[in-house]
Amino acid sequence: MGPMLGALLKLQAVEDDLAHVRRRLRSKENAVGAARRKVEELTAQQKALHEQFVRRQSETDGIELERASREEEIVRLRSVLNHAKTNKEYSAILTQMNTYKADNSKLEDEILKIMEGVDSVKAEAEKVATQIEIEQRHLDEVAQSSAQEVTKLNTLMADLKERRKLAVRDVDLDAMRVFERMAEARDGRAMARIEVVDAKSGQYSCGGCYMSLAAEHYSALLSKDEIRRCDSCGCILYIEP
Ligand SMILES: [Zn+2]
Structure with missing residues (x-):
């Protein structure tokens, strides 16, 4: 082999090492990126669950308000009932009270159902929080070990770049x-x-x-x-x- 191709081949050997280091750096970046994305996905999930929790809570608050106002009305009607002047009036008040009571029993069922939903959202949120902790720890570990490896690889890369400069000196321009x-x-x-x-x-x-x-x-x-x-x-x- 002549000196021109010989010099190119030496350069190629350095270039191969550089490509190898570049690939390893990329794979380190990818590993950290994947671990980070996992944490981000779970955090988004946690946020959505929290919003769901708040929405259901305010829904319950609204229904509770409605129920309380009917309850007040029932109390008021109970005192009016004792002063009813006629049977007709008495039974009309009683009917109204019973309607309110029936309504409230429905509202209570509704609240109960929503609260059950809230409980399952809470349980889900707790699960996600645990997962976030695990994945965050994993991310920290990957990032730390990757940082050490990346430092090593960057040193290697700098060294190879110097060797490349030397190898290039022997290569013809064309x-x-x-x-x-x-x-x-x-x-x-x-x-x-x-x-x-x-x-x-x-x-x-x-x-x-x-x-x-x-x-x-x-x-x-x-x-x-x-x-x-x-x-x-x-x-x-x-x-x-
Ligand atoms: Zn070919």
């Missing part, structure tokens, strides 16, 4: 342009080894995309130090030294 374009498009992977499928019949394939390659690439690279690219994926080809 070759560098092709390399960078490919590396950017293929997550750091700019070069591909030529795989010998069958040397006798001249069958070769690209180690990057596994498509077959024209045999001339192989024969040319045996003697020349030049940029040759896969016809399918565009990777810079090389023969394994």
